[in-house]
Amino acid sequence: DQQVKQNSPSLSVQEGRISILNCDYTNSMFDYFLWYKKYPAEGPTFLISISSIKDKNEDGRFTVFLNKSAKHLSLHIVPSQPGDSAVYFCAASVAGTASKLTFGTGTRLQVTL
Amino acid sequence: GAVVSQHPSRVICKSGTSVKIECRSLDFQATTMFWYRQFPKQSLMLMATSNEGSKATYEQGVEKDKFLINHASLTLSTLTVTSAHPEDSSFYICSAKGQGRTLHFGNGTRLTVT
Numbered sequence: 001d002q003q004v005k006q007n008s009p010s011l012s013v014q015e016g017r018i019s020i021l022n023c024d025y026t027n028s029m030f031d032y033f034l035w036y037k038k039y040p041a042e043g044p045t046f047l048i049s050i051s052s053i054k055d056k057n058e059d060g061r062f063t064v065f066l067n068k069s070a071k072h073l074s075l076h077i078v079p080s081q082p083g084d085s086a087v088y089f090c091a092a093s094v095a096g097t098a099s100k101l102t103f104g105t106g107t108r109l110q111v112t113l
Numbered sequence: 114g115a116v117v118s119q120h121p122s123r124v125i126c127k128s129g130t131s132v133k134i135e136c137r138s139l140d141f142q143a144t145t146m147f148w149y150r151q152f153p154k155q156s157l158m159l160m161a162t163s164n165e166g167s168k169a170t171y172e173q174g175v176e177k178d179k180f181l182i183n184h185a186s187l188t189l190s191t192l193t194v195t196s197a198h199p200e201d202s203s204f205y206i207c208s209a210k211g212q213g214r215t216l217h218f219g220n221g222t223r224l225t226v227t
Contacts, residue, residue, distance in 0.1 A: 044206070100159065101159070
């Protein structure tokens, strides 16, 4: 039972344009969401998070949007840079579980010149 | 920022032997650490929750006698893969809770069982 889904396994975007990565979840108990970036053979690196009491959180080039009614979140990267090429995972947790994360399946982002 | 160190980064062992992987929180104390496993081109799957001073909590389908977890101090958790078999070959990643509800991850261990 995949509670967190990233339906696009890959995405290609030109440098300078906006990258939009999507994530859907089914567990209504999730109240905290995170995005991680991962390179092969490395651990995930935290990018940005959002609490369910918000619908938007911005940090530099990264913005996360949360639509609770649709159980959907997205990560916007603008402008996209070649160094952003990696696999992006969304993750979610439930309050009171000591931050135990459930991960999505990942989206491979390729930023082309 | 919070740093989690994982060692070794890669290990090759023979079938039937045991392998220990260490996970350390370098600049903060972690009462709870998590161990994940990732198969090629798949998501990170939670294996177990490591609790300092008490028994680990394993996810459904994870053999606790095969994947021994010890969290003896606030900065160190170890995962021992016992009697390893080729199907145990995978990428193992530990994580620890930093500020707030963010988990910080080690760089992972690539285990290859021959």
